[in-house]
Amino acid sequence: MADMQARLLYAGPDFHSEQHIHPEPTGFIAKYVFSFDHKVIAKQFLWYGLFFLALGGTMAMMIRWQIGNPGTAFPVLGELIWPQSGGVMPPQAYASFFTMHGTLMIFFAITPILIGAFGNLLIPLMIGARDMAFPTLNMLSFWTNVLAGLAMIVSFFVPMGAAAGGWQAYPTLSTLAGQPGAGQTLWIVGVFFTGSASIMGAVNYITTVVRLRAPGMGYFRMPLSVWGIWLTAILNALFVPVLAAGVLLLFLDRTLGSHFFLAGASVTKGGGDPILYQHLFWIFGHPEVYILILPAWGIVSDLLSFFSRKPAFGYKATAISMSVISFLSMVVYGHHMFVVGMSPLLSQGFMTLTMLISIPSAVFFLNWLGTMWRGAIRFATPMLFSVGVVFVFGLGGLTGLHLGAISSDIYLHDSYFVVGHFHLTMAASVLLGAFAAIYFWFPKMFGKMMNETLGKWHFWLTIVPITIVFCGMLIVGYGGMQRRLYNDDAYAFLQHLHGVNVWVTRAALLLGASQFLFVVNFLSSLVAGKKASENPWEVGTLEWTVPSPPPHHNFDVIPLVVNGPHEFSHPDVKGKDWLAQNEPLPSEPAALGAVGS
Amino acid sequence: MTAVAAARFPARDESRRTSFVGMVMALASWTMLFGSLFFAYAILRLRAGTWPPDGVEALPRLLPLANTLVLLFSSYVLHRGVRAAADARFGALLGALKATLALGSLFLALQLAVWIPLWRSGFRIDSGVYGSIFYGLTVFHALHVLAGLVALLVLVPGARKGRYRSGRQSAVRLSAMFWHFVDAVWVVMFVAVYLL
Numbered sequence: 001m002a003d004m005q006a007r008l009l010y011a012g013p014d015f016h017s018e019q020h021i022h023p024e025p026t027g028f029i030a031k032y033v034f035s036f037d038h039k040v041i042a043k044q045f046l047w048y049g050l051f052f053l054a055l056g057g058t059m060a061m062m063i064r065w066q067i068g069n070p071g072t073a074f075p076v077l078g079e080l081i082w083p084q085s086g087g088v089m090p091p092q093a094y095a096s097f098f099t100m101h102g103t104l105m106i107f108f109a110i111t112p113i114l115i116g117a118f119g120n121l122l123i124p125l126m127i128g129a130r131d132m133a134f135p136t137l138n139m140l141s142f143w144t145n146v147l148a149g150l151a152m153i154v155s156f157f158v159p160m161g162a163a164a165g166g167w168q169a170y171p172t173l174s175t176l177a178g179q180p181g182a183g184q185t186l187w188i189v190g191v192f193f194t195g196s197a198s199i200m201g202a203v204n205y206i207t208t209v210v211r212l213r214a215p216g217m218g219y220f221r222m223p224l225s226v227w228g229i230w231l232t233a234i235l236n237a238l239f240v241p242v243l244a245a246g247v248l249l250l251f252l253d254r255t256l257g258s259h260f261f262l263a264g265a266s267v268t269k270g271g272g273d274p275i276l277y278q279h280l281f282w283i284f285g286h287p288e289v290y291i292l293i294l295p296a297w298g299i300v301s302d303l304l305s306f307f308s309r310k311p312a313f314g315y316k317a318t319a320i321s322m323s324v325i326s327f328l329s330m331v332v333y334g335h336h337m338f339v340v341g342m343s344p345l346l347s348q349g350f351m352t353l354t355m356l357i358s359i360p361s362a363v364f365f366l367n368w369l370g371t372m373w374r375g376a377i378r379f380a381t382p383m384l385f386s387v388g389v390v391f392v393f394g395l396g397g398l399t400g401l402h403l404g405a406i407s408s409d410i411y412l413h414d415s416y417f418v419v420g421h422f423h424l425t426m427a428a429s430v431l432l433g434a435f436a437a438i439y440f441w442f443p444k445m446f447g448k449m450m451n452e453t454l455g456k457w458h459f460w461l462t463i464v465p466i467t468i469v470f471c472g473m474l475i476v477g478y479g480g481m482q483r484r485l486y487n488d489d490a491y492a493f494l495q496h497l498h499g500v501n502v503w504v505t506r507a508a509l510l511l512g513a514s515q516f517l518f519v520v521n522f523l524s525s526l527v528a529g530k531k532a533s534e535n536p537w538e539v540g541t542l543e544w545t546v547p548s549p550p551p552h553h554n555f556d557v558i559p560l561v562v563n564g565p566h567e568f569s570h571p572d573v574k575g576k577d578w579l580a581q582n583e584p585l586p587s588e589p590a591a592l593g594a595v596g597s
Numbered sequence: 598m599t600a601v602a603a604a605r606f607p608a609r610d611e612s613r614r615t616s617f618v619g620m621v622m623a624l625a626s627w628t629m630l631f632g633s634l635f636f637a638y639a640i641l642r643l644r645a646g647t648w649p650p651d652g653v654e655a656l657p658r659l660l661p662l663a664n665t666l667v668l669l670f671s672s673y674v675l676h677r678g679v680r681a682a683a684d685a686r687f688g689a690l691l692g693a694l695k696a697t698l699a700l701g702s703l704f705l706a707l708q709l710a711v712w713i714p715l716w717r718s719g720f721r722i723d724s725g726v727y728g729s730i731f732y733g734l735t736v737f738h739a740l741h742v743l744a745g746l747v748a749l750l751v752l753v754p755g756a757r758k759g760r761y762r763s764g765r766q767s768a769v770r771l772s773a774m775f776w777h778f779v780d781a782v783w784v785v786m787f788v789a790v791y792l793l
Contacts, residue, residue: 207622
């Protein structure tokens with residue numbers, strides 16, 4: 001009864017009167033370039049992110065080529081980029097490429113695709129809103145990001161090349177002593193701008209979720225995708241500013257000669273401290289890895305339920321676990337710095353807090369398995385990629401324990417084990433999650449279906465090599481190979497591992513090549529894909545109750561939400577096995593009527 | 598957002614509440630930004646044996662103290678202005694905006710009066726970590742004061758025309774929130790950098 005009353009109050013006639021229907025812009029620039037429409041901005045972010053994914057991926061291929069085939073020219077591109085060395089990647093370029101590979105993938109591929117594109121697309125459509133709370137801010141966020149991307153691209157062409165101090169840009173590798181060129185300064189500018197864009201987006205996302213949920217859409221009726229993106233937004237708003245502060249001080253050190261990170265002054269004179277940057281970086285950096293993975297977790301949690309035709313097992317527990325992890329991620333950053341010489345007491349505290357993350361992680365991981373357990377699973381491409389996320393994230397999560405424990409971390413620190421671990425968690429899992437999301441929501445975004453056969457080939461030719469690549473890295477790391485080595489075959493103690501490295505490179509090249517299947521599928525479906533119906537996957541979340549693609553204002557009438565997001569196989573529903581979120585059960589009284597106009 | 602809240606607030610307040618939530622999140626973000634700078638200061642200071650470091654003169658306190666009072670008074674004046682707008686006394690709002698603009702400009706002028714003699718005496722951003730902290734924090738803050746002044750200046754024409762009627766006051770309220778935030782940061786900065 002109380003619930004009924006709440007619905008009636010929610011459905012008051014003036015509620016959501018602020019969400020007017022604006023006429024659709026007609027000019028090209030207003031419609032496609034400086035658009036305020038969250039769906040158009042989502043597409044802009046998607047194209048933008050895919051461009052950088054291709055760029056960062058190509059750089060990864062070149063890096064692996066150098067490790068697997070040292071001293072040989074990278075086919076075709078090598079001759080063009082490094083003619084003076086006969087196409088062989090020189091050491092300075094190698095450092096530059098692994099630095100920029102990390103930076104571009106994290107800030108310009110994963111963030112735009114998962115957060116920029118799917119955050120923008122899904123939040124309003126899934127919570128039943130006509131647009132974001134602040135459409136102008138949304139547009140600014142995208143174009144600020146473009147400025148940042150330009151700074152990064154320009155940095156490749158300045159004297160001495162792009163930044164080469166690692167994606168963390170630790171001083172003194174990143175101060176004038178280590179990086180005299182303008183590339184590192186442009187890197188700082190780029191990171192600062194993309195961070196500002198992230199914060200603008202985050203403020204918008206949080207406000208939209210808090211304020212614009214359709215009547216009846218309580219927090220615990222939101223799809224888990226929205227939960228994931230919302231938690232990511234909160235972490236973004238709170239912790240990206242810490243990185244901004246860190247790079248701001250680095251900028252002052254580089255341009256105005258300040259001493260923040262300059263070690264070496266005497267005790268009495270008071271000196272700067274390079275370790276200070278590491279603190280700032282990792283206070284941001286640890287939440288950042290959850291910023292990257294949380295949207296994928298949420299999306300996968302939804303998709304597993306959708307394609308198992310079962311309600312998500314432990315829906316609330318999953319949402320709460322993700323929230324607890326978001327909180328814990330704020331207080332564990334010290335585990336990245338076990339070897340800098342911090343107090344053992346502090347290290348142990350950080351280790352304990354880190355290990356605590358396993359508890360909520362195990363909860364939602366088991367919920368994923370519970371969701372699939374005895375489900376009527378439909379193995380469509382999005383589902384295959386979702387199961388892939390479960391698999392690679394399991395590997396990545398378990399290897400995290402070895403790095404969270406001080407004793408094993410001291411051995412494994414800065415080894416390829418770390419590289420394998422974080423790629424499994426925030427590269428493989430996130431990439432597979434992004435593909436799942438693209439295959440799943442492509443019909444809603446573009447009104448066309450993607451090709452299932454190509455999609456399945458793409459899945460199998462991705463999951464197998466991606467597992468080999470990153471598990472191979474775990475093995476060579478455990479064997480003692482340091483990360484960022486230019487020429488592992490030059491060291492006697494690593495020569496027995498070279499065979500593994502060769503195979504990792506071969507798998508990586510296969511992985512890279514198989515992405516062309518995706519490119520072909522994406523582009524051909526865009527042009528000639530089968531027309532998508534309103535609800536091709538037969539699921540109940542609100543975006544599937546409107547046409548594909550949705551009209552400019554999303555909902556003609558703001559929906560009244562009466563169900564959770566995963567109402568599958570309800571015994572009272574006849575003729576289909578799903579129920580839309582705004583569709584009352586046949587046994588319930590007729591709908592209370594939708595509101596607003 | 599509970600049903601009760603939806604019932605309590607009339608529809609015209611919806612948009613104002615949305616922008617309020619957004620501003621709170623934006624200020625939370627800014628708090629983390631300044632918090633990180635204070636954290637950096639704390640770490641560097643804890644690492645130093647003596648503070649100020651040997652051979653560096655302690656910073657002046659009288660002028661910055663006066664400046665703190667200027668900013669606090671400006672916050673009070675602006676607060677009165679926002680209250681006046683709520684009562685539809687637009688003349689008072691305009692007066693308060695002008696007074697805040699004057700006080701904010703006075704603050705920046707006094708900041709220059711602190712910086713210039715110090716800089717001339719050889720105490721600069723590149724002359725050691727103490728100078729880096731001092732100029733890094735205070736100049737970065739002053740840029741925010743400048744941004745706050747621009748935000749208030751933009752409001753003046755609207756206030757003159759009496760545009761900020763009930764239900765249209767978000768711009769005034771949000772700019773005032775930012776101004777109070779920048780003032781609060783200054784108070785912490787004054788205590789941390791000049792007094793402690």
